[in-house]
Amino acid sequence: MSEPRLIEISPLTRVEGHGKVTIHLNRDNEVDEARLHIVEFRGFERFIRGRLLWEVPVIVQRLCGICPVSHHLAAAKAMDQIVGVDELPPTAEKMRRLMHYGQVMQSHVLHFFHLAAPDILFGFDAPAEKRNIFEVLRQRPELGRRAIFLRKFGQDIIEATAGKKIHGTGAIPGGINRNLPVETRDAFLARIDEMQDWAMDALALARDYTLEHALLVRGFASFPSNYMSLVREADGALDLYHGSLRAVGADGEPIFDRLAYSGYHEKLVEDVRSWSYMKFPFIKELGPEAGWYRVGPLARMNTVDFIDTPEADAARDELMAVTQGSPNNSILVNHWARMIEVLHCLEKIRELLHDPDLQGSDLQASGERREEGVGVIEAPRGNLIHHYRVDEHDQVTYCNLIVSTTHNNEGMNKAVKDVAVKHLSGHEQITEGMLNHVEVAIRAYDPCLSCATHALGQMPLQVELFDADGALVDSRTREA
Amino acid sequence: MSGFTFTIDGVDVPAQDGQTIMEAADAAGVYIPRLCDHQGLRHQGGCRVCTVKAAGRSFSACTQPATPGLQVENETPHINKLRRDLVEMLFHEGNHLCPICEASGNCELQAMAYRLDMTAPTKFPYLEPSRALDASHPDIALDTNRCISCGRCIRASQDIDRKGIFGYVGRGIRRRVAVDGADLAHTDAQVTDHAISDDVCPVGCIIRKRVGFATPIGERKFDQGLIGHEIEERGDD
Secondary structure (H helix, E strand, O other), rough: OOOEEEEEEEOOOOOOOOOEEEEEEOOOEEEEEEEEEEEOOOOHHHHHOOHHHHHHHHHHHHHHHHHHHHHHHHHHHHHHHHHOOOOOHHHHHHHHHHHOOOHHHHHHHHHHHHHHHHHHOOOOOOHHHHHOOHHHHHOOHHHHHHHHHHHHHHHHHHHHOOOOOOOOOEEEEOOOOOEEEEHHHHHHHHHHHHHHHHHHHHHHHHHHHHOOHHHHHHHHHHHEEEEEEOOOOOOOEEEOOOEEEEOOOOOOOEEEEOOOHHHHHEEEEEEEEOOOOEEEEEEEHHHHHOOOOOOHHHHHHHHEEEHHHHHHHHHHHHHOOOOOOOOOOHHHHHHHHHHHHHHHHHHHHHHOOOOOOHHHHHHHOOOOOOOOOEEEEOOEEEEEEEEEEOOOOOOOEEEEEEOOHHHHHHHHHHHHHHHHHHHHHHOOOOHHHHHHHHHHHHOOOOOOOOHHOOOOOOOOOOOOOOOOOOEEEEEEEOOO | EEEEEEOOOOOEEEEEEOEHHHHHHHHHHOOOOOOOOOOOOOOOOOOOOEEEEEEEEEEOOOOEOOOOOEEEEEEOOHHHHHHHHHHHHHHHHOOHHHHHHOOOHHHHHHHHHHHOOOOOOOOOOOOOOOOOOOOOOOOEEEEEHOOOOOHHHHHHHHOOOOOOOOOEEEHHOOOEEEEOOOOOOOOOOOOOOOOOOOOOOOOEEEEEEOOOOOOOOOOOOOOOOOOHHHHHHHHHH
């Protein structure tokens, strides 16, 4: 019998933001407790107060450098309501959608190829020095090259719609500030076939990995939960930009459906725990124990009725067939779901590029001012909620943000515990490879910890090992 | 009016009696950096960014009359360093958050920093003043965090609008622009005033409400070229 230990994984690597994991081992080296701690604090919800409403989409996108478009658009959607606009001019809505599809695909591509692929291609236990994009480029140069150019395509779409690849200014309350010139459209159309072919190949890679490692995937941090996402109001299709809220249980039965997202706070409650800056939301009617839920690509596959683009819909059918149409609970399947969404985004981008509304000149609508606005969007990592109140002087008086990673907080903590119990319990020696299993579980959610705490800083990972008395015994830290 | 010539950085510049160095330079297509000077407003000589040297002395080019045979130094490394320091101090004195400011791309302070190769404001301590946003007026807001005390709004309001809405308060480093009243809502400011026009305030301090970020990136004033390029292009004709 050895002394109880505390393992600390800090910093977490290949995720966006800064977090750490602590694992408490008892005297028999069994995992007592395992937690994901989010140690950043930023306070956007507080300091946005007093700012002017049209500044908000530009300010809050600074929460993140990976998916600023999601925050930009969620805030803009909330401000649309505040300026009294329920329906944007077609050009404005389609330009925003184009921006969003470009954003989702580039973020998913970044995560799959740059962050997750090293684990998939080389194994969770591969030497740490091999688990990075440079080794992908070395061993699979064509795959690495495609990763870079697929991502570039998405970023070029963002630049064409927002003015900059990162932190642009496209969406304004009630509309958009530009349309898409014909020559820009044609340049994208010239590249779209190749992008879609590459997305199909990436999808095949993710699918084949999942199916070929079915045993690992089913047993790796796989547990039932509730799921939530936007679905298209009319028919329950996947809609990343707009819709109403649907939550389903582990059995696929709806908990709530077609909920106008302005009423999110009637269904969702945010719990606070002393050891993390990230809140723990849950579905009010189910309570904190049973009401936690997950969001993100796999959650969306589980909640929607279908996908309205043919290739992605066929791919979803294949994914859902694994669980005979019931929600898939295996977090590693997120990679497959993510690649389905990349394909979906490219299909939607192609559709939009053929739509002459993108060259329209009616860019902004106005209406009667309101005091309150809620904007919800499906960000790459899942559902994203922005809620504001604005006074008669145009100044923000209230802000509440629930970001994707926050929705997934309980799920990530359960995944950490599950993997820690399975892969660390009973071992005297804790290896780096074992700890990477914990990271792989977190990474499957593609968490953005900076966004989740609306926080500032880097994204290192720390794992701490505590003894039975709570004293720190061992820790492993990786710098960002 | 009789004409004469003087030189700026060794180049002959024609001038008329009564013209300032800057007026003659502008007409000849020679750009002298400036922040507080603005076409149509009386010269102030306050910001000192237009400092030039002649006969061993420093002058503000916007107020100093040109004289026959004067040999003016303008674009020298030494003078541009002084200008860069002045601009840098302006950044440190206020709260200039370009990434979230609606004036970004149209802001003369930002544009001047680019022209003077001020890549990062790191030389001086940030004063980080605490200044409240005045959004009381239905059509105008005033964010003095971004004010550089150039006084252009003061001169425009006094001399052109004949209103005197803006004025200086305080002394020394605490001197700042304020409104004549409890807040903007308690003045007779109107969005149609010349002092409120997007031309007068060089930064993002005077805000016309509900138009921010409507101009796409790429079409903003200084997306087209460095500040002063329009004057310099006159010289290329």
